[in-house]
Amino acid sequence: MSSITAIAGMFTKKAVVAWTMIGALLLAITFLPKANATENLIVGSEASQSVVAIDPGSESSFLGESFTTIAGAIFSKDLALVSAASIQVELARSPFGAKKVAREILFNEYGFKQVQYDCLEKLWTEESNWRYKAHNKRSGAHGIAQALPANKMDVVSTDWRTNPVTQIRWGLRYISIRYETPCKALSKHKRSNWY
Template sequence: MAQRHEGRHRQPGRHRAPQTSRRHRLAAATVRRPVLTTAAAVALLGASAAGYAKAGEATGTLTSSGVPSAAVDQTMSEIGSAQRQDDAEHRQSTAAAALKAQADRDAAAKAKAAAAAAAAQQLAAQRQAEAQRAAREAQRQQVLAAAQDDPRSVARMMLADYGWSDGQFSCLNSLWTKESGWQYTATNAGSGAYGIPQSLPASKMGTVASDYRTNPVTQITWGLQYIKASYGTPCSAWAHSQATNWY
């Protein structure tokens, strides 16, 4: 007779509780884990690095220094990005510096050209003024050379040397026409006054030059000096002569 089969069922109440996955256990542990301090975090990172190193030996995902290859790739990517940004900024800075240098050169060249043009213009004006002065002096010498023939022109030309306008010449002409008729050898038989301005005595004109008896220019120079010192202007001297019959 066959033996009675006895089942191998577990006793009542002895059934195994459902297994919890490792991920769920880690999550639960994380929830219950207190917040790490900075020092503890540093220590944990050190321990993790060591753990990574051990794990990497089996998986081949670490570098020779024990750093995860993904982290190395990320770091290298960041370094490359920073380097590219630095290069771009350097290129921009270099381009800006080059533009500024070119602008400075252009400004310097423009200023130099303007200075050269101004200098050339000033030189041209100076040469023109010198030419005009030379022409006036040549004319003056011609007039002086002809002074004996035309003393009036000499006297008229010399008015400006004493600060008088050409309008004073009519008074001077009237005065010396009355005194000597513009004759450089005119002599007053009664007083001894001599020359165009009728200097008394004649030797007073020697303060200008020793040729006062033959040079109308010397006589006119002394006469104008005398009028300037005594009356201020030829018209004042002429007014005095008209009132007193002498000056």
């Protein structure tokens, strides 16, 4: 009789543990965000395409907020911006991707045309070959734009050591302030081998 009681006691403990785990899983599933169409993303056939979140007015929900509510719309837009920025940073880690990101920023934020991008492409190819980890041991210049001293890039963001987009933004800002255009910066570089 005591062995039956012991077996019943073990079964009860196992059953309690099992039902507790089942309940915890059901509770977790209830509160997890839904993955059904939270954002409609446009992704081009190439990695060079921008990723843009659209349709913030849809009835889809994320973490229980409808996009039609103010809180839901703000959260959705912030999430889309963070997502786009992350994609841009990862893309810019390669020289090819860095060129695509710089071109997009140069055109969309500075209003320059292809001729200015061509000058920028030549300038930064000579300076760093578009490598965000490029470091000149002799001068201490660092990054895609070869900032000297490198901590000048803190004006844009303190993540300049690891974020190629910060380096690109700083370089374009520097060129805009000091030379007005990438072609003028390239002319200076051709004359003196620095800009």
